[in-house]
Amino acid sequence: MKLIIFGRKRHFWKGALKMSDWFSGKTRVLWYVAPLFILTCVVSFYWFYWAEPDPLPTRQEMAAEMNRLFPEVVVGQIQETLYLDERHLFVPFRSEGGSYGFSVWAWRWHRWQVASIESTGQPKLIKLHNDNPASYHLVWNLHPSDGVSKIAFYLKRERSFRYSDGEEYYDPSIQMKKEVSVGGRSYGWLALPGHWVSVLKSLMTLDAQTHPKTGLDDLMDQMFPPPMVYFGWIPYNHLNQETFPERSVNGQHYSNGKLSVDYILKLDKDEIETPR
Amino acid sequence: MNHINIIFLIFNLLAWGLVIYLAYRMYRKQQEPIRLWKVAIVIVVGLFSFSFQFDVANTPVKFPIIPLGVFILFIVFSGSETKWQAYRTYAWLGFGANFIFLAAMLLAIPLHALIYPKDEPSTYLARAERADVIPVHPSAKDLKLNVEKLMKQMNTLERNKIMNTQWYEETYTKEPHEREERFPYQLMGTRPKWGSGLESIIYIEQDGQGLLIVTPHETYYFRAQAPFLERGAKNE
Numbered sequence: 391m392k393l394i395i396f397g398r399k400r401h402f403w404k405g406a407l408k409m410s411d412w413f414s415g416k417t418r419v420l421w422y423v424a425p426l427f428i429l430t431c432v433v434s435f436y437w438f439y440w441a442e443p444d445p446l447p448t449r450q451e452m453a454a455e456m457n458r459l460f461p462e463v464v465v466g467q468i469q470e471t472l473y474l475d476e477r478h479l480f481v482p483f484r485s486e487g488g489s490y491g492f493s494v495w496a497w498r499w500h501r502w503q504v505a506s507i508e509s510t511g512q513p514k515l516i517k518l519h520n521d522n523p524a525s526y527h528l529v530w531n532l533h534p535s536d537g538v539s540k541i542a543f544y545l546k547r548e549r550s551f552r553y554s555d556g557e558e559y560y561d562p563s564i565q566m567k568k569e570v571s572v573g574g575r576s577y578g579w580l581a582l583p584g585h586w587v588s589v590l591k592s593l594m595t596l597d598a599q600t601h602p603k604t605g606l607d608d609l610m611d612q613m614f615p616p617p618m619v620y621f622g623w624i625p626y627n628h629l630n631q632e633t634f635p636e637r638s639v640n641g642q643h644y645s646n647g648k649l650s651v652d653y654i655l656k657l658d659k660d661e662i663e664t665p666r
Numbered sequence: 667m668n669h670i671n672i673i674f675l676i677f678n679l680l681a682w683g684l685v686i687y688l689a690y691r692m693y694r695k696q697q698e699p700i701r702l703w704k705v706a707i708v709i710v711v712g713l714f715s716f717s718f719q720f721d722v723a724n725t726p727v728k729f730p731i732i733p734l735g736v737f738i739l740f741i742v743f744s745g746s747e748t749k750w751q752a753y754r755t756y757a758w759l760g761f762g763a764n765f766i767f768l769a770a771m772l773l774a775i776p777l778h779a780l781i782y783p784k785d786e787p788s789t790y791l792a793r794a795e796r797a798d799v800i801p802v803h804p805s806a807k808d809l810k811l812n813v814e815k816l817m818k819q820m821n822t823l824e825r826n827k828i829m830n831t832q833w834y835e836e837t838y839t840k841e842p843h844e845r846e847e848r849f850p851y852q853l854m855g856t857r858p859k860w861g862s863g864l865e866s867i868i869y870i871e872q873d874g875q876g877l878l879i880v881t882p883h884e885t886y887y888f889r890a891q892a893p894f895l896e897r898g899a900k901n902e
Contacts, residue, residue: 549837549847551828558828559885560878562849562869564802585800588854592867599865600882665805665846 443497446471452481456493456507460644463491463509469577474527478505478518478649482531482577485509490576491641492531496649505649510641511577513541513623517650523582523590528621528654531577533637537627543568544622544657545586564589564619565663593619622657632659671863673781677774678767685709685763689756698752708753711735712760723779724883727771730764733757782862787823787888790866790879793857799870799895803850809874809895811853816894823877823888849878851895870895 446452453465466486474480479495479502489510496505508514511531518525532538549563568583582590627633645651689709693702714735717728739757743750782789799811837845849869858864869878874895879886 551834553829557884558887560828560849560887561880561885562803562878563845563847565804565847566802567804585802588800589802589852592852592854596865596867596880596882660841660843662843663804663845663847664843 438500441500443477444500444502446479447502452493452495453483456483456504459504460507460642462642462644463487463489463507469531469575472579474516474529474579474581475518475525478516480516480527480529480577480579482511489641490531490533490638492529492577494529494649494651498648503646503648504644505646506651507644508641508651509643510638512635512638512641512656513543513654515621515650515652515654517652520650521594523587523594526582526587526590527579528582528623529577529579530572530638532572532625532635534576536625536633536635536637538572538625538633538635538638539628540626540630541570541572542624542626543570543580543654544624544662545589545619546622546657547619550618561618563663590619621652621654623654624657624659624662669858669863669865670861671778672861673774673778674771674863677770677777681763681766681770684766685759689759692755692759696752698748700752704753705756708739708756709760709763711739712757713763714738715761715764717764722772723775725771725775727768727775728764729768730761733761736761778862782859782864784864784881784884785825785886787877787879787886788820788859789862790858790864790881790886791820791853791856791868791877792859794855796855798854799851800854801850802852802869803847805847805872806850807872807897809851809897811870812894812896815892815896816890819890819892819894823890826876826887826889828878828885828887846872848872849876853877 447455449468449471452471453468456463456465464486465483467484469482469484472480472482474494477497481493481495482490483492484490491507491509491511493507494505494516495502497503511533513528513530516527516529518527528543530541545564545566547561547564550559550561552559566583566586566589568580568586570578570580572578625633625635639656643651689705693705712733712735715730716732716734717730719726719728721727736757739753740750743753794813794817797811797813797816799809833848837848849871851870853868853870856868858866864881866879866881869880870876871878874893875890877886877888877890879888
């Protein structure tokens with residue numbers, strides 16, 4: 391095979407096999423290899439990170455994949471497939487055993503993958519991107535016989551007053567509430583309210599300056615959201631009384647470890663600050 | 667990130683300038699012919715050191731102890747005595763540059779404190795055109811921020827003690843569900859003094875007359891003469 395590139399006639403393969411020639415001026419194998427290498431990089435980068443997600447697999451295929459990964463729960467019926475953003479799915483399902491759970495799917499490495507499976511559907515916090523609270527979602531799929539008709543979600547931080555070396559330090563209490571009615575269907579999802587996002591962002595920014603990233607060790611310190619704030623929930627029945635969702639708690643979990651699906655605290659009305 | 671610390675940045679650049687100037691002087695007197703880009707790499711590698719990190723006024727600074735980069739270069743150049751002789755001074759310049767950076771930081775820290783006094787509210791609250799308050803606790807009433815009233819009082823704000831017995835008793839002796847929060851609003855959309863690089867979270871007192879400024883290492887509490895939160899007032 392003869393190639394004519396840059397006005398030179400060469401036996402391309404012969405030249406390529408002689409390693410010592412690769413970088414010398416005699417042959418220009420590098421001229422062929424380098425663009426090919428760069429092209430491969432660009433194409434695979436595009437393919438794995440930028441390419442639009444494929445349409446979803448069928449529900450049968452999804453159920454089969456979930457059962458393969460997590461045989462502890464046999465998916466009976468997928469109730470719905472909901473996009474949290476264009477690359478993340480919230481998939482509430484009913485199991486053959488009669489429990490209500492959900493799964494989260496993510497488009498990664500050019501494939502729809504199961505990120506997590508929950509056998510029961512008490513609310514969880516999904517962080518699509520850990521450092522951006524605007525991407526956080528609260529999701530749930532409560533068992534209908536638990537009779538929950540309203541959920542109050544909370545963003546909370548305890549106040550703390552400290553004295554140290556004659557200086558006063560005070561972090562006020564934070565308690566923000568968002569109520570969601572759960573009528574009609576067992577599952578639901580909620581992107582964090584704008585004010586919550588603003589508060590979380592300001593705490594994260596301050597925390598980043600309090601513990602500046604100086605080395606690899608400190609990466610472990612970067613707990614987001616900052617350790618003091620936490621999420622909580624209180625379920626109410628149709629009489630507006632606190633209720634305990636027995637059939638929606640104490641589930642089993644599967645996670646591929648790539649996405650944070652965090653437990654949120656079930657709170658008690660006595661822990662909620664209610665000024666007159 | 668969007669708040670740059672201009673003083674530290676300038677001193678860092680000055681330190682780099684000094685290092686480059688010293689390298690340039692050494693290079694001009696150089697007898698052996700060596701490549702400039704290699705000199706640059708040797709200096710950068712020479713910078714690499716094991717250092718003791720400590721805080722000066724809550725700012726982390728590094729005191730270099732073991733010249734790791736110089737050791738690495740010594741091993742790299744171990745084959746050729748003459749090359750090591752030529753590059754050795756630059757490797758040590760790289761290690762010495764750590765001290766130049768340390769000195770620059772030790773000058774920058776007090777200068778920064780002078781230009782941006784840490785206990786003045788205007789350092790943290792310099793611009794408030796797009797300011798707004800959001801309730802972060804149910805103790806908050808439906809009050810709006812009057813930016814003009816706040817900014818007019820910036821120079822007359824007085825630093826106070828946070829602690830008083832009445833507040834402490836009302837807050838800490840009650841059952842959790844009966845507690846009120848004294849600072850139930852957060853001030854959003856304000857900017858610190860330009861170039862200070864200082865982050866803070868600012869809370870506003872229930873009566874609309876107090877500012878609680880929480881910085882990474884301090885808490886400051888300031889009182890105003892008149893309230894700057896109002897019922898039904900516009901944000902503008």
